[in-house]
Amino acid sequence: MLTPGLWTAPAEAPWRAALDAYPAVVALQPPARLVELDTWYRGTLTSDVQARTPRLVTQEELVRLTEWKMTRGVWRGPNLTLVRSNTPDAVHDAGVLAATHITQLSKAIGAYTTLAGVGPATASAVLALVAPDRYPFFDELVAAQVEELGPVAWSTTYYRRYAAALVERASQLGAGWDAVMVERALWANGAST
Numbered sequence: 001m002l003t004p005g006l007w008t009a010p011a012e013a014p015w016r017a018a019l020d021a022y023p024a025v026v027a028l029q030p031p032a033r034l035v036e037l038d039t040w041y042r043g044t045l046t047s048d049v050q051a052r053t054p055r056l057v058t059q060e061e062l063v064r065l066t067e068w069k070m071t072r073g074v075w076r077g078p079n080l081t082l083v084r085s086n087t088p089d090a091v092h093d094a095g096v097l098a099a100t101h102i103t104q105l106s107k108a109i110g111a112y113t114t115l116a117g118v119g120p121a122t123a124s125a126v127l128a129l130v131a132p133d134r135y136p137f138f139d140e141l142v143a144a145q146v147e148e149l150g151p152v153a154w155s156t157t158y159y160r161r162y163a164a165a166l167v168e169r170a171s172q173l174g175a176g177w178d179a180v181m182v183e184r185a186l187w188a189n190g191a192s193t
Helices: 012-028 033-050 059-072 077-084 088-100 105-113 120-130 156-173 179-191
Strands: none
Touching (some): 012 179, 033 059, 059 077, 059 088, 059 120, 088 105, 088 120, 105 120, 105 156, 156 179
């Protein structure tokens, strides 16, 4: 299903095809638990977070979200142990601070990266639930398809450029598209090889 050059495709059709293929591509990835975690992350967790005021995750949800992120990418057991070590109050406070600064990318990401084991990618996974129009999940497979970004650097500075590029592409694709949808389409496109 790989569409070479999807990033530069001006028409919506190949983007829609890649996005529509996302569930099938997830199902083809090892390990099998990814389907369960992805369904939870994209469905239940998204709904739960969107229904809260302020929009944030609990400590238990942050741990499971980290498992989703690692299952979809690279498993880092020590990182998961660090994420588990955060107290419920610390995770709550980080979420409140991020919500307060949701329009300021560095501060919103920074609120979560103060937590043990949480870097910009994990913080972006939380913020993608909170504000999908401005915070796509930070994924290496996606970034690799956006040539102008260059080699991935797991930093807030790089993420700012990544997010801006995906937000801009969503705007170009038109109504009904957000940065998270662009991220999913690119991931499905890259993971289908």
